[in-house]
Amino acid sequence: MKLRQLGFSVDLSRCVGCRACELACQHKHPDTLHGYRRVRLLSEKSREQGFLTMACNHCVSPECMRVCPVGCYEKRRDGIVLHNSVKCIGCGRCVGACPFHAPVILPRTGKVDKCDFCWERLQAGKMPLCVEACPVEALGVCQIDCDAEIRRDNMVEQYTQPALKFIKGKEPICFWRGEENKNEERK
Numbered sequence: 001m002k003l004r005q006l007g008f009s010v011d012l013s014r015c016v017g018c019r020a021c022e023l024a025c026q027h028k029h030p031d032t033l034h035g036y037r038r039v040r041l042l043s044e045k046s047r048e049q050g051f052l053t054m055a056c057n058h059c060v061s062p063e064c065m066r067v068c069p070v071g072c073y074e075k076r077r078d079g080i081v082l083h084n085s086v087k088c089i090g091c092g093r094c095v096g097a098c099p100f101h102a103p104v105i106l107p108r109t110g111k112v113d114k115c116d117f118c119w120e121r122l123q124a125g126k127m128p129l130c131v132e133a134c135p136v137e138a139l140g141v142c143q144i145d146c147d148a149e150i151r152r153d154n155m156v157e158q159y160t161q162p163a164l165k166f167i168k169g170k171e172p173i174c175f176w177r178g179e180e181n182k183n184e185e186r187k
Contacts, residue, residue: 005060005079006117007144007163008131010053014138015039017051024133025055028118031106036115037130053139055130056081056102056115057162064094064103064114072112079144079163080117088112099160 017039025035042050058081065073065081072087073094083094083103088111094103095112103114118128122141126132131139144163 004077005058005144005163006122007058007079007142007165008055009140009142009165009167011138011140011167012042012050012052013168014136015051015053016136016138017041018135020133020135021053021130021139024129025115028129029113031108032104032113036102036104053130054100056117057100057160057164058115058117060161060163063097063099063160067093067097069093076119080119080122081114082116082119083112083114085109085111085113100162
């Protein structure tokens, strides 16, 4: 029986860097400086600068969970990695261990917190806030086949197996075209 692994999908050709996902996450998590979702430039040197939106990758083998001395982390059957702040002692080991910088220490509490995939919204049949807020549908939730789809381009990815699917190579969205041009393109 294959394990179910939910993950985020990111369409690199769609993200325009509007930061709506960041704002939605910040609204849900006001104790953080900027929420848990971050939008970054792919390359500042490249002429074709794209954007990448990142949060916790809910890894198949989460390093944060492995190094936590008090067992604050739990990996659910659907692959979502949750953090229990009540157990947290604020040692920061998970912060240093995560290659994606997902866990953060909250200044107000001195304890760690991280993206929880808006699991309570998923339970209610809704999408995570960052996904729902994206006006260009660059973010999505997907089911990941742990054996086939998870990127394994470098040692970090081979070890942690981030549940993140990049979609690339599509035609970029043009917002300045009129509605009639959008209909012609769909034909």
